[in-house]
Amino acid sequence: MRSEWTDARRIVVKIGSSLLVDSAAGALRREWLSALCEDIADLRAQGKEVIVVSSGAIALGRNVLKLPKGPLKLEDSQAAAAVGQIDLAHAYEDAFRARGLVAAQVLVTLGDTEERRRYLNARSTITTLLKLGAVPVVNENDTVATNEIRYGDNDRLAARVASMMSADCLVLLSDVEGFFTAPPGSSSDARRLDEVPEITPEIEAMAGDVGSELSRGGMVTKIEAAKIAVQAGTDMVIASGKVMNPLRALATTGVCTWFLARSDPTTARKRWIGGTLEPRGAVVVDSGAAAALGSGKSLLPAGVTRIEGHFERGDAVVIRNGEGVEIGRGLTAYGHAEAEALIGRKSSEIAAILGYLGRPELIHRDDMTLHRKGQ
Ligand code: GLU
Numbered sequence: 001m002r003s004e005w006t007d008a009r010r011i012v013v014k015i016g017s018s019l020l021v022d023s024a025a026g027a028l029r030r031e032w033l034s035a036l037c038e039d040i041a042d043l044r045a046q047g048k049e050v051i052v053v054s055s056g057a058i059a060l061g062r063n064v065l066k067l068p069k070g071p072l073k074l075e076d077s078q079a080a081a082a083v084g085q086i087d088l089a090h091a092y093e094d095a096f097r098a099r100g101l102v103a104a105q106v107l108v109t110l111g112d113t114e115e116r117r118r119y120l121n122a123r124s125t126i127t128t129l130l131k132l133g134a135v136p137v138v139n140e141n142d143t144v145a146t147n148e149i150r151y152g153d154n155d156r157l158a159a160r161v162a163s164m165m166s167a168d169c170l171v172l173l174s175d176v177e178g179f180f181t182a183p184p185g186s187s188s189d190a191r192r193l194d195e196v197p198e199i200t201p202e203i204e205a206m207a208g209d210v211g212s213e214l215s216r217g218g219m220v221t222k223i224e225a226a227k228i229a230v231q232a233g234t235d236m237v238i239a240s241g242k243v244m245n246p247l248r249a250l251a252t253t254g255v256c257t258w259f260l261a262r263s264d265p266t267t268a269r270k271r272w273i274g275g276t277l278e279p280r281g282a283v284v285v286d287s288g289a290a291a292a293l294g295s296g297k298s299l300l301p302a303g304v305t306r307i308e309g310h311f312e313r314g315d316a317v318v319i320r321n322g323e324g325v326e327i328g329r330g331l332t333a334y335g336h337a338e339a340e341a342l343i344g345r346k347s348s349e350i351a352a353i354l355g356y357l358g359r360p361e362l363i364h365r366d367d368m369t370l371h372r373k374g375q
Pocket of ligand 1: 016017055056057058081139140142153154155
């Protein structure tokens with residue numbers, strides 16, 4: 001068993017429509033789902049956190065609405081998703097309940113994982129669900145999506161969720177056993193790679209656009225997903241979901257393809273906060289707060305002496321000490337006007353000042369990177 005799997009503490013599992021829905025009958029494959037939930041319950045019993053990203057809403061709904069086979073118009077897909085998502089959520093609720101677990105439905109749009117404010121909210125909601133012991137089941141909010149909905153979108157969505165959640169491992173359960181040197185069926189000497197240490201142009205060229213009727217996205221979207229995942233420090237694995245208990249099979253047979261991340265998710269996230277994001281303002285802190293940050297604490301409004309710039313909740317801001325030295329960067333939990341109102345105040349006063357129960361920290365330590373410790 002590979003360490004990427006045994007050491008993973010937070011795992012995102014993406015389930016494609018073709019595994020969950022019998023395409024001929026348009027019905028849910030309940031036995032398969034039940035076995036998958038058994039695998040997930042096993043992982044949970046080992047102390048791992050599991051987030052599911054599941055497709056299947058459109059595939060289920062189109063059958064109920066008796067929509068024709070073949071590609072659907074956007075509005076028909078959205079109508080199908082509105083119907084099918086209910087069935088999908090019920091199916092997970094039932095299957096998890098049978099294993100003593102609670103399912104939580106989380107519908108997001110692809111933009112959510114990029115848009116700052118929603119990003120922070122989605123991350124903290126999913127974190128809370130995990131803390132409370134529920135299994136988040138994520139899908140795209142297809143009924144309000146503005147862009148074309150394509151099968152394969154959920155590969156990318158799952159990678160964005162994995163990156164947003166700093167997951168250690170992303171499993172794409174698919175109707176193929178891994179990544180092949182040529183599209184399966186197109187060449188007799190196509191072979192499965194055990195691991196892809198780096199996504200080179202050569203690897204990208206190997207990804208043909210093949211797949212079953214329900215997974216038209218094929219390998220191209222999986223490679224796109226792999227790029228997002230490994231960049232975020234998440235190892236990604238493509239494995240077959242065609243077998244019963246596919247996660248157990250992944251652990252025991254090793255028939256799959258691993259895309260390896262170069263760093264861990266925490267390091268990658270700190271790099272993203274510290275380097276990639278353009279800061280929108282600054283927060284100046286007193287010496288007590290600077291010392292607290294240095295010892296790994298979050299930044300509370302009480303330690304803030306000045307706010308600079310116009311920023312929104314979720315934006316990156318620079319953290320400076322009283323001498324004007326940048327000591328770190330972080331994602332702010334409050335926009336500049338609210339942050340201004342909270343300067344020097346105790347977290348217990350937040351509700352009275354803002355009129356709602358906000359978060360106690362201005363910048364949570366998980367959303368922060370420091371340049372020099374102890375400043
Ligand atoms: N969100 C779509 C659904 O649940 C599927 C998108 C995908 O398969 O990538 O039907």
